[in-house]
Structure formats: structure tokens, C-alpha cells
């Protein structure tokens with residue numbers, strides 16, 4: 314097999330015609346005017362691209378084969394969101410249900426943290442905690458699992474959001490692997506995802522304040 318050959322990276326298209334490139338090859342070299350320009354462009358870019366890339370990552374699981382459940386992880390997310398919507402939950406919670414397993418395959422053992430980190434700037438601390446903890450609380454429903462300890466969640470007894478996490482997995486997660494349950498398509502939820510990511514991120518996560 315041929316050895317890979319290093320080449321100069323191809324210059325991408327600019328996202329917008331009124332954007333400009335920073336031509337310098339290292340951040341150390343940027344001056345104040347260039348930083349102001351790149352920050353302004355990044356803010357617009359993030360606002361315009363983030364939700365679409367999140368929806369793209371969610372959709373990446375659409376055609377995935379199954380490891381055993383009779384619906385895909387893509388449909389599991391849609392079904393959880395459908396159940397949440399039909400329960401009368403608010404839009405933020407519906408998106409939480411939709412995306413709770415967005416990192417299921419790529420982040421496996423830490424996929425709850427993955428979803429929590431993704432949504433943290435845009436959701437309540439309650440919903441962030443539910444996302445992070447849903448893996449642990451889920452084990453409560455794996456009654457005869459050879460390795461899970463269904464009492465693992467008990468170390469969080471007394472936490473103000475304990476009941477929320479328990480309720481989420483009971484009603485919208487462990488029960489959302491039902492191939493007979495009519496499930497709404499992504500078109501029902503994509504506008505909700507776009508509205509959530511259009512919220513101003515919590516101050517400490519503002520795009521202007523992030524590291525490059």
C-alpha cells in the first residue's frame with residue numbers, strides 16, 4: 314500500500330461572501346483587528362451552522378444497523394421525543410428527549426455527559442442533569458442485567474432532580490424501543506432544535522468567550 318503523502322490543506326469556501334480569510338499561519342500572529350473580524354465571523358457562523366450540524370449528527374444514525382433492538386437509535390430518539398411531546402412536555406424537554414442519545418455510539422460509556430455538554434448552554438440545570446444522569450438511572454430498569462446494579466441511582470437520593478431523571482428514563486427512555494408505537498419524523502422536531510440552539514448561550518459559554 315502506498316504511503317500517505319502530506320499535502321497542503323485545501324482552502325475551504327468562506328461561508329459567506331462578505332467574510333474574509335485570516336492569512337496568518339498561527340494564532341500568535343493575529344492582531345486586534347483580525348481577532349475582532351474572526352470573532353464576528355465566528356459568531357455568525359455558529360449561529361447559522363450549529364443547529365444544522367447537530368441535526369446532521371443526529372441523522373447520521375438513521376441508516377445504522379442495529380445491535381439488537383428492533384428500532385434504530387435514530388428512531389429511539391424520535392420515539393422518545395414523540396412520547397415527550399404527547400405527554401405535554403415543553404419544547405426544551407422534547408429536544409432533550411430527542412437528543413439524549415445523540416452520542417450513543419460515538420461516546421458509548423460517556424454518552425450522557427456528551428449530550429449534557431452539547432445542550433448545557435441552552436437548557437436548564439435540571440435538564441442538563443437529567444441528560445448526564447440518564448445512563449445511571451436507566452440501569453434501574455435493567456432488572457436482570459448481568460452487570461448493572463439497579464440501585465446505583467440511589468447514591469443520588471435526595472438530589473433535587475432525582476425524580477426528574479427517574480421520570481425521564483421511566484416514561485421516555487426505557488419504554489422508547491417499541492416498534493409498534495407511531496413515531497413522528499424528524500420534521501416535527503427540527504424546528505424545535507433550531508429554536509433551542511438559537512437561544513443566547515448561558516453567559517459563560519458565549520461564543521465570543523470560547524477558546525479558538
Ligand SMILES: [Fe+2]
Nearest residue numbers: 413414447448
Ligand atoms: Fe442513553
Ligand SMILES: [Fe+2]
Nearest residue numbers: 389413414486
Ligand atoms: Fe435512550
